[in-house]
Amino acid sequence: SQQGEEDPQALSIQEGENATMNCSYKTSINNLQWYRQNSGRGLVHLILIRSNEREKHSGRLRVTLDTSKKSSSLLITASRAADTASYFCATGRFSGGYNKLIFGAGTRLAVHP
């Protein structure tokens, strides 16, 4: 079952612009993670933010989490063509002794040179 929903489904920008992707979810979580997937390949972990955190940075990435609105955003600043990929949010929920990760539908980002 899909927990997260991402918005937009697809995003097309020029190099140097910022890209913002949003993720909303329905039930309570203990962490939220963002992953990147280049076409048909494995996923790469970007950032994990815990439910008691509001913002995290990693290089050109900034993730925010608003648990009251059940939403998160991923901001990529000064985008590059190499950032072209699908981006998935994944919500972590404790269930049956296990921190289950459920992926959203993803946002397909295209960065044009």
Added chain:
Amino acid sequence: DTEVTQTPKHLVMGMTNKKSLKCEQHMGHRAMYWYKQKAKKPPELMFVYSYEKLSINESVPSRFSPECPNSSLLNLHLHALQPEDSALYLCASSPGLAGRIGYEQYFGPGTRLTVT
């Protein structure tokens, strides 16, 4: 070494064949996962192993049979698959199952499976 490797990269099999997918990690992780991903869809969890024991089976059909021979290896045995089982099969690992905390997962590049 922060890499998860998967073999083969591509696999074409008939509905009567038996084949296996392999996954290996040398990060000392104690949890390993199999996911299935259809085109333009998110990964869907199939199985979770923790300390070499099957912890989670997400109601996967018995034609998929996982095996964890040791803490570094994870196999997925395939038998009598259907064309709708064609997908990208991803293996992942994490330091543990982490209870209420949660860990990031490290993914392999996947095996692209086509069932004819």
